[in-house]
Amino acid sequence: MVLATMLKSGVSLEFYVILATILFTIGVLGVLIRKNAIIILMCVELMLNAVNLLMVAFSTYHGTGDAQVFVFFIMVVAAAEATVGLSILVLLYRNRKTVDVGMFNKLKG
């Protein structure tokens, strides 16, 4: 019965919003808490993908296509950012032999 009502009514906007917010929060917490730089990069991607989900949900809700186009821009930029981020990480690994952000503490004061 429950399944039938869900299929009939479609998933409402609120669920998308809540899901996207949860995903975004996981991403933010990951960036703030995790020590491994690669995991931090993954968490940034998670934040961006949560935004993508939110954009598409709102786009359907408003009945306009703008935000769906925006999602493509975000994907492109996310790819560019991941490329740059991973190269910086490789560079840092060559210099310091670690990807633990806790070890990158030479600059302070």
Added chain:
Amino acid sequence: MLALIILFLTALVTLFVGFAKKPLLTLSLSVLGLLGTGAALICQWYHPSDFLSSYEGVNMDAFAILFSLVAIIFTILIILSGFGQFKSRLDHTADYIGLLIFSLFGAIIMVSFQDMFMFFLGLEILSIPIYVMAGAKKDDPLSSESSLKYFITGAFATGILLFGIAWLYGATGTFKIYEIQQFFMEAEQISSLAYVGLLFILSAFLFKIGAAPFHFWSPDVYDGAPAPVTGFMAAVVKLGAFGAFIKLFTIAFSELYDFWMPALTFLAILTMFVGNLSAIRQVRFKRLLAYSSIAHVGYSLITMVVLTDNSALNLWYYLFSYGFATIALITVQMIVNDREDRIEAFKGLGRANPFVGFVAVVALLALAGVPPLMGFFGKFLIFADAIAQNPALIAVALLNSGIGIFYYLRTVIVILQKPGVDNEIEQSEFKTTPLQLIVLGICVLAMLFGGGLLMIH
């Protein structure tokens, strides 16, 4: 639009000319291209419509042209003064210059956007080359570290900004800034979604301009990055970010002024205090510059707190004066070229090389806001504009200027001292290149006579 196309072609040509391994050719082509872009912008000022002006995403209005021209001037100065360093790695000279020009491209989009698409793309085009450039000293762990720190905070801020844009879209159903303004004007009740979006966008901006409490990355990044890149971040990136900030908040969010004004007032005060109080105990020169830049972000934020008709122009003039002083100081820092970048290494500069010493003193005094230098007029315009509306804020700002004078004057005294007799600090040679002298000359002329711009103002 023509200007943007010329600029893009300049960056591409610069990258490809790099294969010839002739640094002077690369330099002259890129500077020529930048001058051409400036000329195209000035043409646009007199003939506002050109063949691509039907495109709605980017609009080169007076605001955009003024900010872009300044960004171009700063980029030329930084390329000239950093050329000595770029030249040292022959196979990468063109990459350094090309990436800086691509970043400038992003800065120009950031001040001329009309919808969130272009704003977001401009921000990324501005940031991504700088992530790379911060790590340009490939075998220096400090440079790589600053690059990673900048990248992570930048990417994090981008995520937050996008989340805010998504909420704002949810509330208004549009990405165009004038339609958003229209929506807020007509809406009887503004949904809370819009406020959530506004807060996220605001915090992302605070990250980008380096305002407290989101400033923690900037001293580390300024410290580790190569000196020309530090200058670029302080002058051009800040200009682009502030341009977008004031544009977005005075157009799209103008109806929500009562909501964001108190928050921004508090942040401006916090930023000034954090910047000035932390700058006092710095012993490294680029960190001092970083904290002083945080303090200057605080003063600049006053223009946004007190919105008048002159706010954008005041902000423009302030960033203009700040950029010249910072570029002059970064150039001096490159001339001193101390391995550990200590302020103590500036000892004896005034006697060993009077011209460089003079420029450094003028630049420091300009940052401190001593009349009749350009920095004084910048501060004066902002404070005079705001004092009627918010005298308490201006009192705090004046107090902070007082704190600022302390550490700027301390550095001035170090520069004017006799060369140290103690052998603990070995004396640097203060080697200059002709290009750096030209840059210093332009900067000092601007700082001494920049007050004349007020006539046009």
